[in-house]
Amino acid sequence: MAVVKDRPDTLLEISDLTMSFGGIMAVSQLALKVLTGEIYSIIGPNGAGKTTLFNCISGIYKARAGSIKFEGQEILGMPPHKIARLGIARAFQNIELFRGMTVLDNLMSSREHLLNYGLFSAALHFGRCSNQEEKCRDRVEDIIELLDLQKFRNTHVGALSYGIQKRVELGRALTMEPKVVLVDEPVSGMNLEETEDMARYILDINEEMRITVVLIEHDMRLVMDLSDRVAVLNFGLKIAEGRPEEIAKDPEVIRAYLGESKN
Amino acid sequence: MGDKFQTSYKADMALFQTLWVKVWLGIFAASLIVCPYFLSQYQLGILNEISIAVIGALGLNLLIGYTGQISLGHGAFVAIGAYTTALTSAYWGLPFVVTLPLSGVMAALLGMIVGVPALRLKGLYLALGTLAFGFIVEYVLFHWDLIQGDMGMAVKRISIGGYEIRTERDHFYCLTAFAVLATLCSKNIIRSKIGRSFIAIRDRDIAAEAMGIPLAKYKVMAFGVSSFYAGIAGGLLAHYQKWIVPGSFDLSLSVTYIAMIVLGGLGTILGSVLGAVLITSIPHGIVYTTDLVKDTYPVLGSLIVDLKVGIFGLIVVLALLFEPQGLAGIYRRVKLYWKTWPFRY
Ligand SMILES: Nc1ncnc2c1ncn2[C@@H]1O[C@H](COP(=O)(O)OP(=O)(O)O)[C@@H](O)[C@H]1O
Ligand SMILES: [Mg+2]
Numbered sequence: 114m115a116v117v118k119d120r121p122d123t124l125l126e127i128s129d130l131t132m133s134f135g136g137i138m139a140v141s142q143l144a145l146k147v148l149t150g151e152i153y154s155i156i157g158p159n160g161a162g163k164t165t166l167f168n169c170i171s172g173i174y175k176a177r178a179g180s181i182k183f184e185g186q187e188i189l190g191m192p193p194h195k196i197a198r199l200g201i202a203r204a205f206q207n208i209e210l211f212r213g214m215t216v217l218d219n220l221m222s223s224r225e226h227l228l229n230y231g232l233f234s235a236a237l238h239f240g241r242c243s244n245q246e247e248k249c250r251d252r253v254e255d256i257i258e259l260l261d262l263q264k265f266r267n268t269h270v271g272a273l274s275y276g277i278q279k280r281v282e283l284g285r286a287l288t289m290e291p292k293v294v295l296v297d298e299p300v301s302g303m304n305l306e307e308t309e310d311m312a313r314y315i316l317d318i319n320e321e322m323r324i325t326v327v328l329i330e331h332d333m334r335l336v337m338d339l340s341d342r343v344a345v346l347n348f349g350l351k352i353a354e355g356r357p358e359e360i361a362k363d364p365e366v367i368r369a370y371l372g373e374s375k376n
Numbered sequence: 377m378g379d380k381f382q383t384s385y386k387a388d389m390a391l392f393q394t395l396w397v398k399v400w401l402g403i404f405a406a407s408l409i410v411c412p413y414f415l416s417q418y419q420l421g422i423l424n425e426i427s428i429a430v431i432g433a434l435g436l437n438l439l440i441g442y443t444g445q446i447s448l449g450h451g452a453f454v455a456i457g458a459y460t461t462a463l464t465s466a467y468w469g470l471p472f473v474v475t476l477p478l479s480g481v482m483a484a485l486l487g488m489i490v491g492v493p494a495l496r497l498k499g500l501y502l503a504l505g506t507l508a509f510g511f512i513v514e515y516v517l518f519h520w521d522l523i524q525g526d527m528g529m530a531v532k533r534i535s536i537g538g539y540e541i542r543t544e545r546d547h548f549y550c551l552t553a554f555a556v557l558a559t560l561c562s563k564n565i566i567r568s569k570i571g572r573s574f575i576a577i578r579d580r581d582i583a584a585e586a587m588g589i590p591l592a593k594y595k596v597m598a599f600g601v602s603s604f605y606a607g608i609a610g611g612l613l614a615h616y617q618k619w620i621v622p623g624s625f626d627l628s629l630s631v632t633y634i635a636m637i638v639l640g641g642l643g644t645i646l647g648s649v650l651g652a653v654l655i656t657s658i659p660h661g662i663v664y665t666t667d668l669v670k671d672t673y674p675v676l677g678s679l680i681v682d683l684k685v686g687i688f689g690l691i692v693v694l695a696l697l698f699e700p701q702g703l704a705g706i707y708r709r710v711k712l713y714w715k716t717w718p719f720r721y
Contacts, residue, residue: 171586197588209583211576213643222572223587232597235568236561242568243386250385289588 124149124293124325125170125201130179132162132169132349139165140176141349147293152319152326154336156360157346158369163329164206166346167295171203172196184292198226202291204283206298206329210270216281217266220253223289253288259322260284260314276307280314287318293325294318300332308332315339337361345369391563408552412545420544422660427551428613429652431558433636434645435605438562440634441642442571443598444578446499449490449506451629452513453483453603457610458620459517462529472534472615479611480604487603491596510627517622528621531614547616554612558605563645565601574598575643635692641704650703658688 125147132140140162147153155163168174170181172193181189188196197203202223211219228249234242257263260280265273270281279299286294296315300308312335318324330336336343336357343360345353347369353360360366392398412420436450457479464470464478490509497505518525534541534550541550565571573594576584585591614620632655640651666680680687699705 173582173586192590193582193585194588194590197586203586205583205586209580209586211579211583213575213579214572218572218575221569222576222584222589225569225573226588228569230569232565232570232601235570236565238391238564238568242564243389246389246568247385250389254385285587 122149123147124184125327126180126182127166127170128180128182130166130169130176130181132165132174132176138162138349140169143179143346143349143351145344145351145354147325147327148341149292150319150323150325151341152315152328152339154328154330154340154343154357155346156330156333156336156343161346162349163346164297165349167203167297167327167329170196170201170295197289197291200290200292202286202289202294204279204286204294204296204299206301208275208278208282210278210281210285212269212271215267215269216262216273216284217253217257219270219281219285220256220288221249223285224249224253227290252290256284256287259287259317261310276303279303279311283311283314287322287324291324293327295327295329297329298331299328300330300335308335311335312339333361389567391560391567412548417544420548422657424544424547424551424616426653426656427548427555428609428616429633429636429656430555430649431612432606432609432633433640433648433652434558434562435602435609436633437637437640437642437644437648438565438574438605439598439602441637441644441647442566442578443574443595445494445595445598446503447506447599447602448503448627448630448634449510449513450602450606450633451625451627452510453487453606454610454613454629455513455517455622455625456483456486456603457607458614458625459529459610460607461611461614462531462620463522465532466529472536476608476611480607483607483610484600484604487606488596488600490603491599494599495592495595507627510630514622514626517625525622528619531618531620533618534615551612551616554608558608559645559649562605562648566645570594570597578643637702639692639695639702641702644702644704646707647702647704650707654703655692658691659684662687 123146127146128144130140130143131138143162143166145153155166157163165174169176169189172188172191172195176189179189180187183196183199183201186199188199188201211222214222228245230239230242230245233239257266260283262277262280262284265277265281270278273281283294283296283299286296299315300311303311315326315328316339319326328336328340340357342355343353343357344351345360345363345366352369353363353366355363387393392401411423415423432450432454435453436447439445439447439450460479460482461475464475465472470478490506494502494505534547536550541547566574573584573589576587576589577591577594581591610625636651636655637648638651639654640649641647662680662684669676669680696702701708
């Protein structure tokens with residue numbers, strides 16, 4: 114369980130969100146609130162619309178109707194990079210790392226908006242550029258340490274195992290210094306040990322770095338252990354929301370989701 | 377825990393890291409300084425051509441190799457640089473220290489103007505769009521009275537602070553200095569946030585955006601920087617050749633530059649340099665072989681002359697078949713081999 118909040122504000126508020134592809138309603142009339150500092154999990158069967166929801170928040174998909182407010186500001190319709198710069202980071206379900214770069218450069222790449230020097234200073238590697246790069250490197254090293262990536266610092270990401278790539282994916286979101294990080298199935302395809310490591314990282318992010326986490330995950334034990342609140346999606350609709358122990362008992366949830374995961 | 381990288385990041389981020397690299401660069405620099413005393417005028421001429429090609433290739437590699445934006449219009453930006461130099465020095469009498477940067481800036485501005493509509497294009501469509509731009513520039517070069525179309529334009533020699541560069545050897549020092557500067561700037565850009573953003577856009581544009589990288593800004597910037605390099609190459613070329621004609625800036629120049637970076641290695645600085653060296657040398661190599669065999673096998677000699685373009689193409693195709701990563705790929709493998717040398721198997 115994550116930290117106790119003394120004053121929970123709404124960080125992210127989604128209302129009436131609808132997104133369809135041709136005839137398929139991937140997300141329909143969805144409403145949810147994520148509170149500052151919590152770990153909020155979204156579960157649901159494959160194709161329920163979870164990733165689509167993340168893509169709408171990130172601005173990668175333009176939702177047809179509804180509203181997405183971040184810290185009270187409407188972000189629906191904003192371009193993805195502006196949304197990211199407000200403090201919404203993203204770790205993708207299917208690894209979307211920059212394959213031509215080392216781990217270090219991947220982690221540095223998401224700090225573009227935190228570095229304030231121009232082309233001229235970069236080309237000559239002037240003081241302004243080199244000082245800022247050095248500071249940037251220092252912050253990135255903190256994340257490298259947090260995620261135990263020291264050994265892989267200078268390895269090209271393509272040469273890494275799937276589990277480590279997932280970790281770099283999370284790391285690249287964290288080096289943005291976001292307020293909230295959207296994590297899409299961080300432990301899918303991982304073994305038990307890797308899963309336990311990832312669970313610890315997510316707790317560290319939330320408790321030590323004080324970053325709000327929105328988590329999509331199929332691993333029910335992980336969700337039950339980490340989450341403050343859980344929402345359940347099915348066919349684009351939110352069918353339940355509540356504390357993990359309430360969700361585990363909800364008959365509709367058991368029918369829609371837990372039942373299915375047995376096969 | 378407690379494993380945070382402790383040594384100064386400055387050392388880790390330095391451009392030339394190991395003593396070996398520094399030693400080799402020292403040797404390379406020394407040989408550049410003394411080589412004019414050992415080479416013929418003709419050989420120096422080839423090196424001068426190479427220096428100009430290196431600058432152009434570095435620029436194109438930033439755009440195609442690093443940012444993933446195809447362009448068939450690079451030759452047009454070289455032309456813009458060359459004609460900016462010719463016009464501003466002939467009609468306004470501006471000195472070299474002004475005309476050269478102006479050539480770069482002029483090409484960069486037009487590059488950014490091309491870059492904006494190019495935001496909507498990808499892959500083959502982008503190739504076609506930049507091709508069209510190249511044709512437009514070519515048309516203007518042939519038909520604009522001021523620059524005398526087909527007749528071409530005379531260009532003054534480079535003169536810096538009253539010293540006029542005349543000999544092949546002086547040109548060698550001057551052009552090599554520009555090529556080295558261009559290489560260092562390129563390397564610096566690539567290791568900055570700008571280079572990381574370029575590569576991010578090339579590798580995964582959607583993820584790049586989700587990481588807060590503004591695609592439009594960096595794509596336009598890539599066009600601008602790449603064209604700036606082309607403009608500088610063009611300006612230097614104009615001075616060096618002393619005479620420019622529109623015909624030398626057609627599509628085949630753009631294709632030659634693409635051949636350089638593909639053969640040298642896309643997305644590597646070293647590749648831009650090696651590719652420029654190789655592609656510029658091949659025609660001279662062919663001429664050299666022809667001269668060698670001309671007396672003993674006259675038929676073969678004239679055959680080579682006839683098939684010059686074909687032989688050129690064949691060398692490029694074969695090189696790519698055997699080494700798709702380009703010359704930089706070979707270098708990487710050799711380096712890896714030596715790095716692991718005591719443990720090699
Ligand atoms: N880009 C797209 N084009 C068409 N259909 C899509 C697209 N993205 C998602 N969908 C559809 O939307 C539904 C929800 O998908 P998704 O959000 O990926 O589910 P989840 O992440 O919950 O497994 C699925 O039916 C999927 O096929
Ligand atoms: Mg999904």
